[in-house]
Amino acid sequence: MSYTMTFDASHKVGRGGHAQAFFRHIARDLDQAAGFQFTQANKNIVPDRTRLNLTVVNDGEGGFRKARSVAGRPPSDEFDVYLKQRLSTVDRKLRKDAVLMRGLILQLDPRWFEEHNPSWRAEGMNAEAARYMGAALDWACAEFGQANVVGWSVHLDEVSPQLQVMVTPITDDGRLSQKDFFKGPADLKRQHKELRDAVAAVGYDVEYRVTERSREHLSSSEFQAKADRLRDAAQEAERAQSANQLQAMRLLKRKSDLDEHEARLADREQEARVLSAKADQAAQDARVAAESALRAREAALHARRAADNERHRMEDMHKHLEEVPADVDRWLDKVSFGGQTLRSRFDADMAKLKALRREALAMTQKSDPPPKSSRTELEL
Structure with a gap:
């Protein structure tokens, strides 16, 4: 060359x-x-x-x-x-x-x-x-x-x-x-x-x-002036190229930011779907729990009613047993046995019977307490 x-x-x-x-x-x-x-x-x-x-x-x-x-x-x-x-x-x-x-x-x-x-x-x-x-x-x-x-x-x-x-x-x-x-x-x-x-x-x-x-x-001054013009044109071209490169870098950065933003949105949407599914499952579990609580309450009420019916029946039966016909009542006062009238022995037996009945009633009440309202029942 x-x-x-x-x-x-x-x-x-x-x-x-x-x-x-x-x-x-x-x-x-x-x-x-x-x-x-x-x-x-x-x-x-x-x-x-x-x-x-x-x-x-x-x-x-x-x-x-x-x-x-x-x-x-x-x-x-x-x-x-x-x-x-x-x-x-x-x-x-x-x-x-x-x-x-x-x-x-x-x-x-x-x-x-x-x-x-x-x-x-x-x-x-x-x-x-x-x-x-x-x-x-x-x-x-x-x-x-x-x-x-x-x-x-x-x-x-x-x-x-x-x-x-x-x-x-x-x-x-x-x-x-x-x-x-x-x-x-x-x-x-x-x-x-x-x-x-x-x-x-x-x-x-x-x-x-x-x-x-x-x-x-060209004289030195003329050649220098031309060189200056060429230099200025080259510098302007370099500035334009730098500006274009800067703009391209900014656009690339913006695209990168948008891609990152979209990726974050996708992650948040996935998190929202997971949270929504968990919320749906929690709501379903709450409904199942509420239904179970309702069934338990209904069963308790039914058992309470059955116990009340049984208690009333026993009370009626004991009351019926405690009723003594008038002729029998007079007979108890007249007849004696072993130096005691039958009345005294009858009253003693009846007292024991009443005590046993009270104990039975007390045991029934302890084993079947009245139902209490719960938050789930109030919400229902």
């Missing part, structure tokens, strides 16, 4: 303080490490990843070094110092509209990083990415002159890793002339092709087609 290699040379830095603002944007990692915080207009910057950036300034001796804070000034000021030193070699007065510097963006395909260096957001570039970036930097130094490269920075705190190279267009004969280095569309195509040849030579499977950024000839 082949990958793109972006070449953007559209960013122009003029006079009037533009350079200092640009340096503070480029060297934000060094300023941040030194305790200086400057507002950045680029919304794609992730401050937590700025520490991963790699930024150096031209040391004036054919190499590069990390910028430092001098006399309490931000490290990014060292880029401005080198630019002014380099501009001091120009033998003509600078025009008001002079382009002091061109910012180059040399960028590997973001797909390459996702496939070959996916941990770049947390750990920075791997050795392979550093080799390709180094080849691109070597090409820039050869194309524009190492002394003209004010500094460079690999930014890893944006959407995609990119190498930013700051070039001041000073000719060998001491002129500030960007047209000598950026001669037009045809020469830009030549530079782009030679850049791709340089990274291909160290193993980067480059694709030889013009990237969107190079084809549209």
Whole structure:
């Protein structure tokens, strides 16, 4: 699979303080490490990843070094110092509209990083990415002159890793002339092709087609604005997707709640059926008990009536036995036996008989007590 290699040379830095603002944007990692915080207009910057950036300034001796804070000034000021030193070699007065510097963006395909260096957001570039970036930097130094490269920075705190190279267009004969280095569309195509040849030579499977950024000839601000619009559209799509996912989760939760509610209703209905069956059985048992109690009461009443009838019959019989005809009664007074009249013996026998009858009646009453009203009978 082949990958793109972006070449953007559209960013122009003029006079009037533009350079200092640009340096503070480029060297934000060094300023941040030194305790200086400057507002950045680029919304794609992730401050937590700025520490991963790699930024150096031209040391004036054919190499590069990390910028430092001098006399309490931000490290990014060292880029401005080198630019002014380099501009001091120009033998003509600078025009008001002079382009002091061109910012180059040399960028590997973001797909390459996702496939070959996916941990770049947390750990920075791997050795392979550093080799390709180094080849691109070597090409820039050869194309524009190492002394003209004010500094460079690999930014890893944006959407995609990119190498930013700051070039001041000073000719060998001491002129500030960007047209000598950026001669037009045809020469830009030549530079782009030679850049791709340089990274291909160290193993980067480059694709030889013009990237969107190079084809549209967008300035950095225009390209950033387009990137911001694309980012905003992507974020809006992500928000819509998140909202849809949230709605789907809510619907799923609601369905789960409804299923659980229906299951609880089914359980309660089953419990109600069981309780209803128990209630029906209890009512049936109560009816059977009431009917049994009624039959027992009727049997008790019947037995009481029979006992009362028997008692009345015995009372009548005893009463009949106690009645003595008048002629017999007179006879008892007249006849004596063993020195006693029959009357005295008759009365004694009758007294014993009455005592026996009272005992018999008492026993009958104890064994057959009168029935008492019960709750069941009252309810009936």
